[in-house]
Amino acid sequence: MTGFDTRAIHAGGAPDPLTGDVVAPIHLSTTFRQEFPGELLAGYEYGRCANPTRSALQENLCALEGGLAAYSFASGMAAEDAFFRALVRPGDHVVLGLDAYGGSYRMIDSVYGAMGVTHATVDLSDVATLDAHLAGTRTRIVRIETPSNPVMTIVDIAAVSEVAHRHGAVVLVDNTFATPALQRPLELGADAVVHSTTKYLGGHSDVLGGALVLTNADHAQAVYNIQNWLGAVSSPFDAYLTLRGIKTLGVRMERHSHNALALAHAVTGHPAVATVHYPGLPSHPGHVIAAQQMHSFGGMMSLTLAGGPEAARVLTTRTEIFTLAPSLGGVESLIEWPSGMTHTSVEGTALAVPHNLVRLAVGIETEADLVSDLRQALDSLSR
Numbered sequence: 001m002t003g004f005d006t007r008a009i010h011a012g013g014a015p016d017p018l019t020g021d022v023v024a025p026i027h028l029s030t031t032f033r034q035e036f037p038g039e040l041l042a043g044y045e046y047g048r049c050a051n052p053t054r055s056a057l058q059e060n061l062c063a064l065e066g067g068l069a070a071y072s073f074a075s076g077m078a079a080e081d082a083f084f085r086a087l088v089r090p091g092d093h094v095v096l097g098l099d100a101y102g103g104s105y106r107m108i109d110s111v112y113g114a115m116g117v118t119h120a121t122v123d124l125s126d127v128a129t130l131d132a133h134l135a136g137t138r139t140r141i142v143r144i145e146t147p148s149n150p151v152m153t154i155v156d157i158a159a160v161s162e163v164a165h166r167h168g169a170v171v172l173v174d175n176t177f178a179t180p181a182l183q184r185p186l187e188l189g190a191d192a193v194v195h196s197t198t199k200y201l202g203g204h205s206d207v208l209g210g211a212l213v214l215t216n217a218d219h220a221q222a223v224y225n226i227q228n229w230l231g232a233v234s235s236p237f238d239a240y241l242t243l244r245g246i247k248t249l250g251v252r253m254e255r256h257s258h259n260a261l262a263l264a265h266a267v268t269g270h271p272a273v274a275t276v277h278y279p280g281l282p283s284h285p286g287h288v289i290a291a292q293q294m295h296s297f298g299g300m301m302s303l304t305l306a307g308g309p310e311a312a313r314v315l316t317t318r319t320e321i322f323t324l325a326p327s328l329g330g331v332e333s334l335i336e337w338p339s340g341m342t343h344t345s346v347e348g349t350a351l352a353v354p355h356n357l358v359r360l361a362v363g364i365e366t367e368a369d370l371v372s373d374l375r376q377a378l379d380s381l382s383r
């Protein structure tokens with residue numbers, strides 16, 4: 001089974017040998033019968049340790065990213081926390097890029113900072129600076145987000161992985177924006193991938209979830225222990241919904257990318273727009289690297305507005321198809337104001353987001369409708 005879409009549809013979901021179910025069933029049982037004490041019938045004992053629907057999702061995610069093992073969690077943050085719990089210890093240092101999902105920064109700064117884990121934000125597009133920083137620290141994890149949330153910065157995963165490995169650090173890539181349909185960090189040298197499956201993998205804004213896909217057997221065992229011992233697992237129904245979403249991931253990402261590129265071109269040069277941040281535009285500083293490491297450029301973009309913060313805030317209320325709401329990755333288009341919504345936790349830090357920025361999660365509606373909606377909203381700012 002080699003093609004991405006074939007794996008998306010079939011991995012982890014072979015028809016049930018007893019019933020012939022074509023779709024992996026939702027196994028709700030929290031406990032499993034044993035023949036003799038300790039002799040498990042099919043490897044299942046208790047729902048926190050393992051569940052067949054969760055196993056099906058994990059097998060599928062592992063096949064999509066090309067890892068050794070995958071673990072699914074109740075949210076993206078629960079997944080990232082499991083990775084940190086498994087790998088970092090007091091005195092360790094963590095490096096992250098100059099912009100990142102605010103909640104991940106908050107976790108590293110507040111939760112792990114309080115445990116004696118230090119961190120620094122470094123421009124990961126400058127590998128010489130990264131090299132120098134790593135030489136002077138005991139860095140355990142280099143965390144990459146590419147494209148980043150919300151400014152769409154592109155990081156060269158292969159180049160950063162090479163430098164990080166030379167210094168003994170582990171590379172974690174947040175692949176939420178690109179998804180394995182467009183970018184496979186493990187093939188580029190990263191050690192682990194984290195997802196908010198709440199986004200494109202679920203794909204319909206109706207299920208929270210997170211996942212880790214790992215390449216190292218020791219890391220995998222350590223993460224499994226955290227999943228099993230602490231229990232921030234995805235429920236059987238959530239695992240089912242996520243698997244269901246993944247079946248159409250490939251075609252959805254094609255359409256998200258197509259619509260986003262069309263919108264990026266359509267609003268470039270509009271008098272209300274100062275900059276369009278979309279890696280598919282040749283003018284984007286990360287375009288060449290994005291074109292090398294991504295199959296297409298995805299559905300996320302942001303705009304800085306010429307009219308400043310008030311124009312950005314007002315724009316979010318002027319669209320009709322784009323709904324004003326946080327999150328992303330569903331089939332419907334969303335618009336939001338990061339500095340006052342998703343990224344309030346990084347205000348006043350090195351990761352602070354410009355106040356005149358709006359973020360668009362471009363959905364898979366009809367391209368012409370999205371273009372005319374955003375254009376009329378931008379036009380309305382000058383009236």
Ligand SMILES: Cc1ncc(COP(=O)(O)O)c(C=O)c1O
Nearest residue numbers: 075076077101149176196198209
């Ligand atoms: C890039 C990125 N990573 C991680 C997360 C956290 O995921 P969750 O909300 O599922 O915990 C988010 C949520 O918005 C995100 O955008």
